[in-house]
Amino acid sequence: MAPHDPVFSVRGLWKVFGPKAGRVPSDPGLAALSTAEIRERTGCTAAVRDVSFDVRRGEVFVVMGLSGSGKSTLVRCLTRLIEPTSGELAMDGEDVLAMDPARLRELRRHRAAMVFQHFGLLPHRTVLDNVAYGLEIQGVAKGERRAKAREVIKKVGLAGLEERRPSQLSGGQQQRVGLARALAADPEVLLFDEPFSALDPLIRRDMQEEVARLHREEGRTMVFITHDLAEALKLGDRIALMRDGAIVQLGTPEEIVTRPAGDYVRDFVRDVPREQIVPVSRAMRPAIGDEAERGTVLAPDATVADGIAAVARDGVPARIEADGELLGVVDHARLLAVVAGLEPGSGSTGAAVPAVPAARTEPGTPAGAGQAAATDTDTDPVTA
Numbered sequence: 534m535a536p537h538d539p540v541f542s543v544r545g546l547w548k549v550f551g552p553k554a555g556r557v558p559s560d561p562g563l564a565a566l567s568t569a570e571i572r573e574r575t576g577c578t579a580a581v582r583d584v585s586f587d588v589r590r591g592e593v594f595v596v597m598g599l600s601g602s603g604k605s606t607l608v609r610c611l612t613r614l615i616e617p618t619s620g621e622l623a624m625d626g627e628d629v630l631a632m633d634p635a636r637l638r639e640l641r642r643h644r645a646a647m648v649f650q651h652f653g654l655l656p657h658r659t660v661l662d663n664v665a666y667g668l669e670i671q672g673v674a675k676g677e678r679r680a681k682a683r684e685v686i687k688k689v690g691l692a693g694l695e696e697r698r699p700s701q702l703s704g705g706q707q708q709r710v711g712l713a714r715a716l717a718a719d720p721e722v723l724l725f726d727e728p729f730s731a732l733d734p735l736i737r738r739d740m741q742e743e744v745a746r747l748h749r750e751e752g753r754t755m756v757f758i759t760h761d762l763a764e765a766l767k768l769g770d771r772i773a774l775m776r777d778g779a780i781v782q783l784g785t786p787e788e789i790v791t792r793p794a795g796d797y798v799r800d801f802v803r804d805v806p807r808e809q810i811v812p813v814s815r816a817m818r819p820a821i822g823d824e825a826e827r828g829t830v831l832a833p834d835a836t837v838a839d840g841i842a843a844v845a846r847d848g849v850p851a852r853i854e855a856d857g858e859l860l861g862v863v864d865h866a867r868l869l870a871v872v873a874g875l876e877p878g879s880g881s882t883g884a885a886v887p888a889v890p891a892a893r894t895e896p897g898t899p900a901g902a903g904q905a906a907a908t909d910t911d912t913d914p915v916t917a
């Protein structure tokens with residue numbers, strides 16, 4: 534499998550609940566109707582409507598939308614926990630819809646493990662045995678599964694609690710056990726179904742950081758459902774925003790916030806502080822005079838908020854460098870322009886581009902170096 538091949542590839546996927554569901558996607562007249570009209574005409578609910586996307590290897594792919602928009606149905610379709618009504622679905626190039634029950638079981642156990650909101654821990658088993666459980670049903674020998682379980686328990690920060698029972702743990706700790714159980718099987722993809730929505734805000738933030746850290750350390754592909762925009766922006770490399778079963782926009786957090794596709798998305802992201810999402814490279818201009826020698830050095834994917842902090846602290850423009858090479862500087866006027874939504878490129882539809890692409894101080898810098906933020910998860914735009 535080439536590294537750039539998608540993990541999941543989804544084309545024209547529909548999930549319709551109700552009587553004779555198959556006629557909805559196959560009848561162009563019905564398929565074109567709104568979800569409410571389809572329900573009225575057929576008694577069916579079109580939970581997922583003609584959805585197409587790829588989940589790229591190593592990314593955190595967030596599925597976001599309001600309650601009832603189809604997030605859970607879509608993600609359950611990926612491993613056929615819910616059977617799609619029509620469309621195409623492949624994992625690592627293999628047709629998931631053609632898999633027999635044994636192959637599907639294998640897919641769910643080894644290749645795409647789900648972490649649920651209600652994690653279904655076994656109350657009479659210890660943390661260690663709960664984590665080892667997934668390996669037990671895979672037939673892994675006892676010594677081996679306990680060793681593996683200890684390793685992942687440590688990884689999710691529960692070392693020392695191996696012999697406790699779930700009732701002796703906090704909600705956040707229980708969620709970590711659920712996460713450890715999914716990780717123990719070492720799946721290629723982790724699928725998270727609103728795993729943190731029942732947790733209180735501080736524990737939730739801890740868990741988000743835990744997931745971000747795990748992703749940084751392991752680079753495992755993750756698909757993460759949430760109805761919480763801040764969570765989506767914090768964790769997602771890319772976000773699919775769903776409405777009434779359809780994806781209304783698929784893009785990086787920056788694209789969604791700075792170039793919303795239509796009024797619905799614009800409304801959705803209206804209150805997001807742009808400075809915490811937009812990379813500082815957006816505000817860049819060439820260095821003038823001694824600016825190349827002064828000021829805080831920032832990476833191109835640091836946030837505009839980082840830039841504002843640096844410029845406010847130093848009283849001089851901050852320098853943007855990548856691999857020790859000066860790309861440009863940011864001053865207070867340009868940073869404020871980004872906050873105000875006035876920066877160049879904000880109305881365009883392409884990928885993120887630096888504000889002054891033609892004016893790099895180093896002529897050899899490759900075009901598009903400012904795009905690093907589109908896939909970089911090292912920064913934490915919300916807490917920065």
Ligand SMILES: Nc1ncnc2c1ncn2[C@@H]1O[C@H](COP(=O)(O)OP(=O)(O)OP(=O)(O)O)[C@@H](O)[C@H]1O
Nearest residue numbers: 550578580598599600601602603604605606607760
């Ligand atoms: N088994 C089912 N039978 C009929 N309709 C269903 C079924 N499961 C889900 N639906 C409907 O499909 C639509 C999408 O539901 P889904 O649970 O996927 O949304 P969601 O975005 O995950 O919502 P939430 O955030 O509340 O979990 C809703 O209208 C829901 O009522």
